[in-house]
Amino acid sequence: MRVHLRRNRRLHESNVSGSSSEMLFANKVMFGVRVLSRNGRDANRHLYAFYLPWDNSIIVYEYRQLGNKGSALPFVKRGVYLNLKGAKIGQVYTLWDIVVGRTLYFRTDKQESLPASLKEKPVIALRVTSVEEEAQHNLLFAAMKPTEKLEALKQLHSKRLSTGERLLQTIRADVRQRLHKRGVKTLTGLGRLLRSLDRSGDGTLSRDELRQAADTYKIGVPADKADKVWSALDENADGKIDYGEFIRGIIGEMSEYRKQLVQKAFRKIDTDKDGKASYNDISKFLNSHKHPAVVSGDMTTDEVLAAFLETFKPAEGSILRPLPTEITFTEFDEYYEGMSIGIEDDKTFETMMRNCWGI
16 A cells, blocks of 8 residues: 655644654654545645554644745644544544544534634544554554564554445445446536535435435445445434435545545645636646647647536536536546546556646
């Protein structure tokens, strides 16, 4: 597994430096996280966390570039936190939980530093994107024999799944196989439909609404497993599910390595840093001249740009509707989630992203 820390800065390069802070962080593990959110601004925040082994505490900072200087601002305050979901619910987060691809959940009610957009919900989900593996392994495996270390490494990267999570894993494998050649159309269309059904704007939908959307795009769950799947997704049994979690649960998502490439591309075209990219910025940064159809002479650069934007145009009345003048990070992410389903290896995906967006 390739693991990359996007910004491996020492503490003294930010405003967390100082004698007391340096003592506090002298023996720690740094790891990167991202917010799981449909809000493009929140999803693209630069977050870095520390695990402090002597008391199992976690602290999260947001890195911001202010002119020529960088600052690390409080995001999630230092504390000992419990697993809020899954097979280890109620247990304290430990270093064994800090693994790329895992999701850490934190209650928002006592997190004064969180932005208002994230405090609207009772829980914030942070996905681990990178880990300072050398420091982590030194703490976990230093006293182990080579054979014990090998077994422990396997344990570290093998998540203990609940019965519901194992069922969802099976469902995802089947759904992704069926979407292999229609991922982009399905993910972008499904995303639009779910947002249109979310009339309250709280990001949650009922079972019937989600079933209707899934059936529309032919990704329905087998009838004999529907009740168990719903129970696995609706953990608090309130009759509603966050539809972002529904998509991740039923369809899955790309690896964190690929996600970092997608975020890097969007950050480049999101010049206002508001979670949206304008037509002008897309046309400026999309390397249409490297598209195979342009190279072969079958399409012009303008036609390639129009074809890309066409993907984000609502299907209803599409002949009369104009092309969108901007796209959100969520739409951009859905496009590449769909694209990722049909691309087997990371290198091919990386080459595509670098050629398209010059990252």
